[in-house]
Amino acid sequence: MQETAKASKSKNLIEGATGSWEIIVGLEVHAQVASQSKLFSGASTTFGADPNSHVSLVDAAMPGMLPVINSECIAQAVRTGLGLNAKINLRSVFDRKNYFYPDLPQGYQISQYQQPIVGEGEVEIDVDGETMTIGIERLHLEQDAGKSVHDQHPDYSYVDLNRSGVALMEIVSRPDMRSSKQAQAYVSKLRTILRYLGTSDADMEKGNLRADVNVSVRKPGDKLGTRCEIKNVNSIRFIGQAIEVEARRQIDIIEAGGAIDQETRLFDPGKGETRSMRSKEEAHDYRYFPDPDLLPLELSMEYVGELEKDLPELPDAKKQRFMQEFGLSDYDANVLVAERESADYFEAVAQGRDGKLAANWVINELFGRLNKEGKSIEASPMSAQQLGAIVDLIASGTISGKIAKDLFEIVWTEGGDPAEIVDTRGMKQVTDTGAIEKAVDEIIAANPDKVEQVKAKPSMLGWFVGQVMKASGGKANPQAVNDILKAKLGI
Secondary structure: OOOOHHHOOOOOEEEEOOEEEEEEEEEEEEEEOOOOEOOOOOOEOOOOOOOOOOOOOOOOOOOOOOOOOOHHHHHHHHHHHHHOOOOEOOEEOOEEEEOOOOOOOOOEEEEOOOOOOEOOEEEEEEEOOEEEEEEEEEEEEEEOOOEEEOOOOOOOOEEEOOOOOOEEEEEEEOOOEOOHHHHHHHHHHHHHHHHHHOOOOOOHHHOOEEEEEEEEEEOOOOOOOOOEEEEEEOOHHHHHHHHHHHHHHHHHHHHOOOOOOOEEEEEEOOOOEEEEEEEOOOHHHHOOEEOOOOOOEEOOHHHHHHHHHOOOOOHHHHHHHHHHHHOOOHHHHHHHHOOHHHHHHHHHHHOOOOHHHHHHHHHHHHHHHHHHHOOOHHHOOOOHHHHHHHHHHHHOOOOOHHHHHHHHHHHHHHOOOHHHHHHHOOOOOEOOHHHHHHHHHHHHHHOHHHHHHHHHOHHHHHHHHHHHHHHOOOOEOHHHHHHHHHHHHOO
């Protein structure tokens, strides 16, 4: 990985015994391609099947079996490259990466080395109000290995080849990140882009998105230090923790007069430490050479153009449109576009309505309730049409904000049409100024001491507002209550 100039503006430093240090982070993210079958065989990629039930003769490396490229995996890689503003290489080559491991039956992994399908690209991230660009070095296709299972028997290990041959996209970043927070933002953004494109479900719990995290430290302005690679980190939270722990370990070693060994390490979240796995291999250790069973992959400009025409609106473009079309803040737009399903839900609520009011109800009320109950937006008991109807009732003055929250609760738990519920349950806001004025007169007459106090201290007006709202069962128009009280009290 080469450092790019785009990250040089960052000033994220950590303190050690001998002064300030800069963390350098680069990531190799492995995303499982969204496809029904594997990269070089017709075996299913369905998750959760019985061990060794989705294994073809090719996946098991039976003699004489030849790989055949899955065209959908190629298309998904190209779509991803286009979504990353990357160069699509019209000619790419599959190579054999040679190493031994029990869950790698061929004794080599089919991958891409010097001629990947996708070249340089970039991803924009927002961290602490700052927008920065992270360079993408390459995206290449490769087949996954199987899985070794060590905890089912004290004397044996088992091998499950269901994942053997599953298509992966390895997305290699430049070492442009300078903090754990930036690395987490990058992986989050990458996951969002993949999901918008539909090229990977990027489900980290299933192992469909995982990262190898390269960490080094240096004094500001010095050349890049020796890096260590932390393998297979499978959550965004753990990525942040692993970077912090590994950076501190390296700083402590250097400040004690030691040197960093280039090696591969594992992160143990339980102990909050990284530990050595093996010395870091170089490319020549894998003896890469073009796979003799696969011809070079050649694509046409027309093929790439057809895929590009069908790309969906991506998060950055959607964010800008939401800000312009609905008048949203940068923060609100970021929250809403973080997941494609959330953005679609908001847009359905906001269409033809006050965008800011719609965003407020989607972000604060809907998302808050979903988070509280551990539900996804797809599992929401309240449809976008129902929430939009609540927003309409607020905007028209039919109900107040307080009544709207009560209505939200009813629709969430019982369902139904919001407008009908308001009618049948008598929830309409009282806008009759005569009725409100009568309630105000009664409250003022009953509390002469408070009247004197509020004239001396106008901020006490809220007490009177609360009393009037209570007397009206929360149905009085709050603005009318305020206006009438100020007139009556001479404030």
